[in-house]
Amino acid sequence: MVIKFTINGDEMEVDVKPNETLLDVLRNKLFVTGPKEGCGNGECGACTVIYNGKPMNSCLILAPEADGAEIFTVEGLTKDGKLHPIQEAFIEENAFQCGFCTPGFLMSAKALLERNPNPSKEEIVEALSGNLCRCTGYDTIIKAVKKAAEKMGARS
Amino acid sequence: MRFKYVGQSIPRVDAFEKVTGTAKYVTDMFFPGMLYAAVLRSPYPHAKIKKLDVSKAKELKGVRAVVTAKECPYKQGIYLVDRPIFATDRVRYVGEPVAAVAADSLDIAMKALDLIEVEYEPLPAVFDPLESMKGEILIHPDLASYDRLPIYNIEPEKNVFHHHKTRKGDVDKVFEEAKERDDVVIVEGEYTLPQIYHAPLEPHGAIAFYDFEGKLTVWSSAQSPHTLRHLISYAFKIPHHKVRVIAPYVGGGFGGKAGINMEGIVIALAMQVPGKHIKLIYSREEDIMATVVRQGMYAKVRAAVTKDGKFLAWEQMMAFDGGAYAEYGTNVVRAAGYTTPGPYYVPNIKVDSYGVYTNHLVGGAFRGFGHGELHWAVERHIDKIAQELGMDPLELRMKNLLKPGLTNAMGQKMHDHSGNVEACLKKAAELIEYEKPSEQPKDPKKKRGKGIAALVKAPAMPTNAASSVIIKFHEDATVTLQVSIQEIGQGFNTAIAQMAADALHIPVEKIKVVTPIDTDTNPYEWQTVASRALWTVGNALYRAAEDALNQIKNIASQVLGVAPYNLEVEDDRVYIKYDPETYIPLKDIVMGYTYPDGHAIGGPVIGRGSFVPERLTNLDPETGQGNAAAEWTFGAEAAEVEVDTETGEIKVLKLVGVFDAGRVVNPMLARGQIIGGMVQGMGPAVFEQITYDKDGRPLTISFTDYKIPTIADIPEEMEADFVETHEATSAFGVRGIAEHPMISVPPAIAAAIYNAIGVNINDLPITPDKILKALKEKGE
Numbered sequence: 001m002v003i004k005f006t007i008n009g010d011e012m013e014v015d016v017k018p019n020e021t022l023l024d025v026l027r028n029k030l031f032v033t034g035p036k037e038g039c040g041n042g043e044c045g046a047c048t049v050i051y052n053g054k055p056m057n058s059c060l061i062l063a064p065e066a067d068g069a070e071i072f073t074v075e076g077l078t079k080d081g082k083l084h085p086i087q088e089a090f091i092e093e094n095a096f097q098c099g100f101c102t103p104g105f106l107m108s109a110k111a112l113l114e115r116n117p118n119p120s121k122e123e124i125v126e127a128l129s130g131n132l133c134r135c136t137g138y139d140t141i142i143k144a145v146k147k148a149a150e151k152m153g154a155r156s
Numbered sequence: 157m158r159f160k161y162v163g164q165s166i167p168r169v170d171a172f173e174k175v176t177g178t179a180k181y182v183t184d185m186f187f188p189g190m191l192y193a194a195v196l197r198s199p200y201p202h203a204k205i206k207k208l209d210v211s212k213a214k215e216l217k218g219v220r221a222v223v224t225a226k227e228c229p230y231k232q233g234i235y236l237v238d239r240p241i242f243a244t245d246r247v248r249y250v251g252e253p254v255a256a257v258a259a260d261s262l263d264i265a266m267k268a269l270d271l272i273e274v275e276y277e278p279l280p281a282v283f284d285p286l287e288s289m290k291g292e293i294l295i296h297p298d299l300a301s302y303d304r305l306p307i308y309n310i311e312p313e314k315n316v317f318h319h320h321k322t323r324k325g326d327v328d329k330v331f332e333e334a335k336e337r338d339d340v341v342i343v344e345g346e347y348t349l350p351q352i353y354h355a356p357l358e359p360h361g362a363i364a365f366y367d368f369e370g371k372l373t374v375w376s377s378a379q380s381p382h383t384l385r386h387l388i389s390y391a392f393k394i395p396h397h398k399v400r401v402i403a404p405y406v407g408g409g410f411g412g413k414a415g416i417n418m419e420g421i422v423i424a425l426a427m428q429v430p431g432k433h434i435k436l437i438y439s440r441e442e443d444i445m446a447t448v449v450r451q452g453m454y455a456k457v458r459a460a461v462t463k464d465g466k467f468l469a470w471e472q473m474m475a476f477d478g479g480a481y482a483e484y485g486t487n488v489v490r491a492a493g494y495t496t497p498g499p500y501y502v503p504n505i506k507v508d509s510y511g512v513y514t515n516h517l518v519g520g521a522f523r524g525f526g527h528g529e530l531h532w533a534v535e536r537h538i539d540k541i542a543q544e545l546g547m548d549p550l551e552l553r554m555k556n557l558l559k560p561g562l563t564n565a566m567g568q569k570m571h572d573h574s575g576n577v578e579a580c581l582k583k584a585a586e587l588i589e590y591e592k593p594s595e596q597p598k599d600p601k602k603k604r605g606k607g608i609a610a611l612v613k614a615p616a617m618p619t620n621a622a623s624s625v626i627i628k629f630h631e632d633a634t635v636t637l638q639v640s641i642q643e644i645g646q647g648f649n650t651a652i653a654q655m656a657a658d659a660l661h662i663p664v665e666k667i668k669v670v671t672p673i674d675t676d677t678n679p680y681e682w683q684t685v686a687s688r689a690l691w692t693v694g695n696a697l698y699r700a701a702e703d704a705l706n707q708i709k710n711i712a713s714q715v716l717g718v719a720p721y722n723l724e725v726e727d728d729r730v731y732i733k734y735d736p737e738t739y740i741p742l743k744d745i746v747m748g749y750t751y752p753d754g755h756a757i758g759g760p761v762i763g764r765g766s767f768v769p770e771r772l773t774n775l776d777p778e779t780g781q782g783n784a785a786a787e788w789t790f791g792a793e794a795a796e797v798e799v800d801t802e803t804g805e806i807k808v809l810k811l812v813g814v815f816d817a818g819r820v821v822n823p824m825l826a827r828g829q830i831i832g833g834m835v836q837g838m839g840p841a842v843f844e845q846i847t848y849d850k851d852g853r854p855l856t857i858s859f860t861d862y863k864i865p866t867i868a869d870i871p872e873e874m875e876a877d878f879v880e881t882h883e884a885t886s887a888f889g890v891r892g893i894a895e896h897p898m899i900s901v902p903p904a905i906a907a908a909i910y911n912a913i914g915v916n917i918n919d920l921p922i923t924p925d926k927i928l929k930a931l932k933e934k935g936e
């Protein structure tokens with residue numbers, strides 16, 4: 001079936017199979033490869049996208065369900081070649097190493113900061129607890145999200 | 157050398173790519189007409205293949221190739237060639253590849269797998285290394301005939317793929333005499349740990365393309381592009397120049413992506429359908445079952461110690477659960493063997509380290525390479541000795557450190573520049589406030605305690621593990637640096653750019669490290685393993701920079717009419733040292749110099765440098781004496797924990813790691829290695845393990861069942877610090893620290909638990925049930 005959705009504001013139309021996941025469609029059909037597949041099973045968060053305003057594991061969404069959805073991925077974070085404050089903060093705090101988990105963390109963090117511009121440490125941990133990272137030990141990720149909140153607060 | 161960039165916390169050079177989603181991993185690569193592969197795997201841990209029929213699968217629409225051992229009868233193995241790419245007459249672990257399909261879509265490939273008919277005859281299996289060493293069930297009956305490096309010592313009738321021996325001094329004599337001495341105690345203990353999984357967030361993946369003239373290209377999430385090329389060339393009998401490995405960013409390796417892994421499967425398929433790209437990305441389940449894991453270990457230790465705390469003799473037997481194939485295990489077992497007993501001086505040492513085949517998942521290289529294992533036994537045992545002597549465990553360690561002038565187990569003498577374990581321990585003790593007992597929580601069921609452990613690790617590598625570097629200057633005097641260490645997250649590309657900037661005296665912004673690594677164009681590098689990259693590549697880089705600077709100075713010397721040694725390169729120019737006002741812009745030199753009348757001299761500047769470790773030797777097979785280690789990184793780690801005596805739950809409150817890194821190149825990135833490594837060490841300390849059902853089928857084959865630390869599990873506090881004893885064998889004074897932070901976290905946590913509740917847990921992971929059982933035995 002043909003479904004329509006927007007990805008980072010761009011309207012798309014794509015022919016999908018009933019059993020395909022949104023992650024498969026994004027990666028293998030539209031070549032939007034920012035979202036990564038770390039498990040395909042909702043256990044790692046590498047595939048996190050912002051789906052109608054909420055962070056979701058795109059590997060758990062069946063493509064046909066995404067008809068009409070507004071989808072936001074890491075590719076949409078940079079505006080006019082300028083990094084988003086969350087991206088800046090991740091760089092400044094050294095919040096990634098191999099980078100494979102990073103697109104997912106950035107999406108979870110963005111969704112968090114949109115609904116809660118000034119999260120506590122506990123709230124950050126809670127919001128990111130579905131995202132696995134094997135490299136960093138997470139402490140710099142927490143710092144980066146805090147810093148991003150400050151940057152975004154200062155700019156708004 | 158001047159150090160302007162080395163020592164600075166500059167941001168990662170791969171940062172922009174990685175936060176924008178533009179960094180490409182193998183899984184992100186697509187080619188027109190690409191086929192997708194799927195693999196049929198053994199459901200048995202040990203069985204004979206009675207029948208294998210792929211004819212129906214071949215007939216399925218959309219299937220382009222099916223391979224089994226018949227089409228691909230090749231074997232692979234880095235030091236011992238024992239692992240068939242596809243099982244031949246028998247399977248030796250659950251998950252072993254039996255056949256593979258390439259089809260127009262992954263769906264079709266998976267459907268085709270269902271059409272393959274296999275008949276197995278289950279064979280008795282063995283899962284415990286000590287059991288396996290009895291040799292009642294032989295897993296590799298033909299082991300003696302396998303190709304191997306002669307330094308590995310097989311014992312085929314015992315399922316042993318390597319037996320490493322250390323014999324220093326005379327251990328037997330000390331133990332004999334100790335019986336008569338009342339100032340000496342003998343302490344014995346047993347320690348174990350299970351297999352664990354690397355869990356890189358990016359599963360293994362590869363794409364292969366074979367053309368009609370027999371040239372092969374492989375894109376792989378590989379830590380070691382050149383070694384991968386070499387092993388492909390060996391297994392498939394294709395000359396090196398016809399094998400091209402391209403390795404884009406790797407999404408975490410931790411040792412699991414070293415050497416050759418699953419690439420052979422796609423290569424075999426690609427050779428069936430020349431002109432087509434074949435892609436195989438492992439599922440998480442396959443990544444756990446069918447790549448490599450860390451070996452399990454059983455260790456038995458006996459030490460003779462004077463009552464005032466001097467180690468006299470140390471005897472350690474380790475039996476590693478190597479799984480079905482040896483892989484890097486051969487060298488893991490050897491490295492663990494020659495490093496025991498770690499950062500301590502003992503005059504008499506006897507070590508027997510065995511790599512043993514079992515029908516478990518295949519063991520391989522894992523961050524720490526045998527050192528997490530050996531230190532678990534050594535550090536736990538030192539705590540036990542301290543308890544028997546009634547001595548503080550830190551004080552006991554301090555009395556026995558491997559200091560300059562003393563020799564290690566191989567008989568190598570430590571020098572002043574070799575690193576300072578004492579300073580590491582002192583700093584770690586300060587950071588954990590070791591002298592101050594833990595403040596106890598109000599809830600009387602909860603107990604807190606602190607523990608400390610030390611460690612040492614040298615790069616475990618062949619004596620001739622080489623590196624090379626090419627520096628190319630461009631028209632505007634910017635530079636590309638070609639090196640073949642893989643950026644797997646450790647920050648190599650950033651650190652080497654900083655080092656190159658200092659070696660060449662140019663700004664770091666003018667340097668680009670070439671990615672991805674392509675073995676057709678990049679110079680040779682042994683492997684991205686062993687925490688050796690900055691050390692070994694740094695030395696090659698130093699020579700390449702000298703080479704480039706000499707070329708620049710030689711050209712400038714002709715133009716300016718002064719001797720080359722009177723010239724200096726800095727920033728964007730080459731100038732006369734005694735008259736800095738007189739200079740030539742670098743951009744006018746680096747392509748050769750052209751005089752106003754048009755005639756030109758020199759030519760493009762290309763710096764070239766190689767390095768091979770100096771003065772390493774093989775070890776004597778009977779005594780293990782010799783020079784296997786080129787340099788050492790010492791460290792110390794400490795933990796504070798809280799134990800719930802009612803539930804047995806352990807909360808790690810604080811972790812501290814201090815390492816003698818030599819000169820720290822990028823403090824921010826180095827700290828990242830330490831924090832990340834300590835958290836990766838905490839997982840196996842308190843919950844990570846691969847478990848099996850009674851028939852040998854792995855149970856922990858998803859992130860739900862194989863739990864790794866999440867953001868909610870990390871300690872409240874984590875601290876990283878350095879001691880900087882500059883390494884004399886490095887042009888930059890550097891040493892590796894990437895593996896080390898993982899090594900002694902488990903024994904530090906175990907020591908903290910003892911400090912909290914007075915029980916010793918000697919079998920990892922330290923789960924609540926073990927705590928409760930131990931408390932019960934203690935009568936609480």
Ligand code: FES
Nearest residue numbers: 040042044045059
């Ligand atoms: S790939 Fe979706 S949660 Fe892991």
Ligand code: FES
Nearest residue numbers: 097098133134135
């Ligand atoms: S940076 Fe490698 S998994 Fe997070």
